[in-house]
Amino acid sequence: DVKVTQSSRYLVKRTGEKVFLECVQDMDHENMFWYRQDPGLGLRLIYFSYDVKMKEKGDIPEGYSVSREKKERFSLILESASTNQTSMYLCASSLGLSGSGNEQFFGPGTRLTVL
């Protein structure tokens, strides 16, 4: 089974702190994704990566950056956390063969609270 793990289930940070959210997948997937989930808004894509050191902005990249130094690990960085970044963050991965309809596999999520 594909397994996507996230470093923390719950995280509480203060405004202005630098925050790192880590995601690891164990199935050699090419693509990795970071979403935030808010009530009534569904999942919105922050960033995705289709290869090591490659990244593309999603729909809501402002205030976030990412890092992918190894194929299995994709980090989301909040350079200076703000209260409007309080949310559930979900990481996902997919195989990466274009046009093949591969599904994304999700981690359990990190619920981040910024005070």
Add this chain to the structure above:
Amino acid sequence: AQSVTQLGSHVSVSEGALVLLRCNYSSSVPPYLFWYVQYPNQGLQLLLKYTSAATLVKGINGFEAEFKKSETSFHLTEPSAHMSDAAEYFCAVSENFGNEKLTFGTGTRLTIIP
């Protein structure tokens, strides 16, 4: 640009009744379509997907969905609701080329009435 509309943010059905969750999509190319389920305090789990083969797709836990191109719909059904079906359901669309990005709907929370 692709988009997904899920009608009804909350749906309640009685145990044993038919479950119908609605999803309409917009895509400039033939799409791939997905239904995911999220149980409380968990990530998303794939229920089923349509990838241009059979238009009626069967998934896990007795769920199925029918792709109707003329209606741009991909509604999810289950003939007989179980208490364990209580969860949030997300419809998503992906264009059948490119980098497997998904565009999600806003979700439908399903409540089962005993």
